[in-house]
Amino acid sequence: MxxxxxxxxxxxxxxxxxxxxxxxxxxxxxxxxxxxxxxxxxxxxxxxxxxxxxxxxxxxxxxxxxxxxxxxxxxxxxxxxxxxxxxxxxxxxxxxxxxxxxxxxxxxxxxxxxxxxxxxxxxxxxxxxxxxxISDGLLRAGLDAERLLARGEAEAFAEHIAAMLLCLDERRHVTRRALAYRYVRRALLHTARHSPHLGDSVRRALTERxxxxxxxxxxxxxxxxxxxxxxxxxxxxxxxxxxxxxxxxxxxxxxxxxxxxxxxxxxxxxxxxxxxxxxxxxAPCLRPVARDPEPAGLGAAAGVR
The missing domain is CATH 3.40.50.1820 (Alpha/Beta hydrolase fold, catalytic domain)
Known part of the structure; x- marks a missing residue:
């Protein structure tokens, strides 16, 4: 078997x-x-x-x-x-x-x-x-990324979505941040070049709650x-x-x-x-969380390689 x-x-x-x-x-x-x-x-x-x-x-x-x-x-x-x-x-x-x-x-x-x-x-x-x-800011960022993809700008799309989904604020420590960014960006770029319905998937994930x-x-x-x-x-x-x-x-x-x-x-x-x-x-992943903390927010992709 x-x-x-x-x-x-x-x-x-x-x-x-x-x-x-x-x-x-x-x-x-x-x-x-x-x-x-x-x-x-x-x-x-x-x-x-x-x-x-x-x-x-x-x-x-x-x-x-x-x-x-x-x-x-x-x-x-x-x-x-x-x-x-x-x-x-x-x-x-x-x-x-x-x-x-x-x-x-x-x-x-x-x-x-x-x-x-x-x-x-x-x-x-x-x-x-x-x-x-999902915040209005995140929704706008995702729809902007979809428009980049529709124009054939696959690399810009991958960078935009990666920056949207990862916390790139250097004031907040994220383990393997640069590695995660490179991996996610590369995976998105590959998908953008091979999946004809990627844009539809992005839009649905953001707008169909x-x-x-x-x-x-x-x-x-x-x-x-x-x-x-x-x-x-x-x-x-x-x-x-x-x-x-x-x-x-x-x-x-x-x-x-x-x-x-x-x-x-x-x-x-x-x-x-x-x-x-x-x-x-x-499990090594326990940490108390405040009841209503400020969201981490979107980070800019600059400086992450």
Whole structure:
């Protein structure tokens, strides 16, 4: 039996796929499969650290949902309903009663929607970089980037989005800031040159907001944020965690919205602990957050190489 299986599916005529990496530990898996739902510009192949941390305990499922990665483009109109059906199609195809869900950034909204609609199908949920609130400034910056892309200015687009999503304010310490900026910029540039529906994905992620309302669902949930998240501040994400009755809220020190890149091992370890019913207290990413701190704000890309 192969350790990796890629399955192709269709929802409302749109092709998409998922990748199943079977657990590599001795004996049976220790927890339900983990379904990973990434950001609007992330595909199934970018989760190596998470796979390494979770692989000894569970099957890991990553996705190219419609409009993301190598999947087909989304049709005109609202997309969250279609994406929700796509996720349910993956669960049906897997044939398992329940899964753990790891949702990051745009994927956190999709994961939260799955928990709200089908709590009986979700054993535990980890939500990171939750875009509960997107400022008007961030929205304008994103739409400016989309216009750069439409004019064929791929490099300017990549620089603009990277500066928008990372905290480049030198007064705030972010571990591996320069490395993260180069990686994100390079990945965006590659996507800009190869994905014909990238601009649509950017616009949808900024303008089609997920429904983050709703109370406790009975699904154990952990929410985590980068300390200097520039999309939605850590304090506002903490308020979201309180509102939904999350079991834990944690901040990862010295990181921004790209916490899963800047502190990849730590966030992967955090998810592994939670999905195997171990306390996150031993994870190296605990820091108290003020109730309503000032957001980190957008940084200029100058000087970051």
């Amino acid at each position: 192969s350790d990796e299986v890629i399955r192709s599916l269709t929802v409302s005529g749109v092709p998409y796929s998922y990748r199943l990496l079977r657990h590599r530990g001795p004996g049976p898996a220790r927890t339900e499969p983990v379904l990973v739902i990434g950001g609007a510009l992330q595909g199934m192949g970018g989760w190596q650290q998470l796979e390494a941390a979770l692989g000894p305990f569970a099957d890991v499922v990553t996705t190219d949902l419609p409009g993301m990665g190598g999947a087909g483009p989304l049709p005109p109109g609202p997309s969250h309903g279609l994406l929700g059906r796509a996720l349910e199609g993956i669960l049906d195809d897997l044939g398992c009663a329940r899964v753990n869900v790891f949702g990051f950034s745009y994927g956190a909204g999709l994961a939260h929607g799955l928990v709200r609609r089908s709590p009986h199908r979700v054993a535990r949920a980890v939500l990171g970089g939750v875009p509960v609130e 997920a429904d983050f309302s709703g109370g406790p669902t009975g699904v154990p949930t952990l929410v985590f944020s980068g300390e200097h998240d520039t999309v939605t501040s850590a304090g506002r994400q903490r308020l979201f965690a309180e509102r939904i009755g999350a079991r834990h809220f944690l901040t990862v020190p010295d990181t921004d919205h790209w916490v899963v890149l800047e502190r990849a091992r730590e966030t992967a370890d955090l998810a592994a602990r939670f999905f195997t019913d171990r306390s996150p207290a031993g």
